[in-house]
Amino acid sequence: MSHPYRTPLSRARGNGAAGHGAGHWIAERVGSIALVPLILWVVYAALQLAPMSRDGAIVWLGQPLNALLMILTFVVSIWHMHDGLRVVIEDYLATILVKSAALLANLFICVLAGGLAVISILKIALGAAL
Amino acid sequence: MTQASSGGRERPLSPHLQVWRWHVTMLTSILNRVTGVGLYGATLLAAAWAVTLAAGPQAYSLYMGLLGSIPGKAALFLVTVSLFYHLGNGVRHLVWDAGRGLDIKSANASSAAVIAFGLVAAVAVWIVAGLMGAL
Numbered sequence: 001m002s003h004p005y006r007t008p009l010s011r012a013r014g015n016g017a018a019g020h021g022a023g024h025w026i027a028e029r030v031g032s033i034a035l036v037p038l039i040l041w042v043v044y045a046a047l048q049l050a051p052m053s054r055d056g057a058i059v060w061l062g063q064p065l066n067a068l069l070m071i072l073t074f075v076v077s078i079w080h081m082h083d084g085l086r087v088v089i090e091d092y093l094a095t096i097l098v099k100s101a102a103l104l105a106n107l108f109i110c111v112l113a114g115g116l117a118v119i120s121i122l123k124i125a126l127g128a129a130l
Numbered sequence: 131m132t133q134a135s136s137g138g139r140e141r142p143l144s145p146h147l148q149v150w151r152w153h154v155t156m157l158t159s160i161l162n163r164v165t166g167v168g169l170y171g172a173t174l175l176a177a178a179w180a181v182t183l184a185a186g187p188q189a190y191s192l193y194m195g196l197l198g199s200i201p202g203k204a205a206l207f208l209v210t211v212s213l214f215y216h217l218g219n220g221v222r223h224l225v226w227d228a229g230r231g232l233d234i235k236s237a238n239a240s241s242a243a244v245i246a247f248g249l250v251a252a253v254a255v256w257i258v259a260g261l262m263g264a265l
Binding site for chain 1: 185190220227264
């Protein structure tokens with residue numbers, strides 16, 4: 001994004017908007033909209049899975065549609081909860097070091113949990129967990 | 131932000147909770163954050179479900195035993211309430227983002243609606259779970 005009316009000094013001082021807030025705002029809404037059907041589905045899925053044995057759950061996740069929707073639910077939920085906790089951290093933690101550590105922990109926990117969940121579901125769906 | 135220079139007049143701060151009358155839209159806003167943070171933990175528990183399911187029968191039965199215990203079920207019920215509340219309030223936010231329902235009367239009415247939805251939907255899901263023999 002160009003800023004034709006800004007002087008080089010104002011640019012060097014970093015004054016004004018960063019210029020990418022709208023994209024971030026829209027991305028948050030896109031994730032939220034996607035989560036509406038995914039969460040309704042995952043409640044239905046949890047009701048089906050709760051009375052099942054481990055073998056039953058493995059067969060259930062072996063169906064491609066179930067595995068796909070489960071992975072999508074994890075990925076979009078974790079994306080959404082990363083963005084949400086990020087805002088909470090930015091609101092309440094003012095000390096730069098504490099805030100940076102919390103933001104980093106939030107990112108690492110989300111990426112790790114998402115990676116573990118997706119690998120686990122793929123392992124089951126591809127028949128390697130029997 | 132730079133500090134106000136010393137000796138200048140005290141600048142007003144944002145409203146303090148002590149002088150702020152509680153109202154229902156404030157409650158729904160706070161609940162949205164609280165349930166969101168709670169659901170962060172719940173999503174980590176769901177990831178642990180997938181990991182233990184893939185890990186093997188021992189890990190899975192241990193984990194399902196934890197979730198099926200009385201404290202486990204109580205936590206899962208709170209997760210269900212939080213999930214439906216956060217879902218309902220999230221849709222409410224999307225409606226607001228579209229520029230609708232922002233007047234005080236509508237906002238108060240939708241506050242009551244999303245709180246009721248969270249509770250009723252969670253109880254309904256647990257009744258269905260009981261009927262399906264999932265409890």
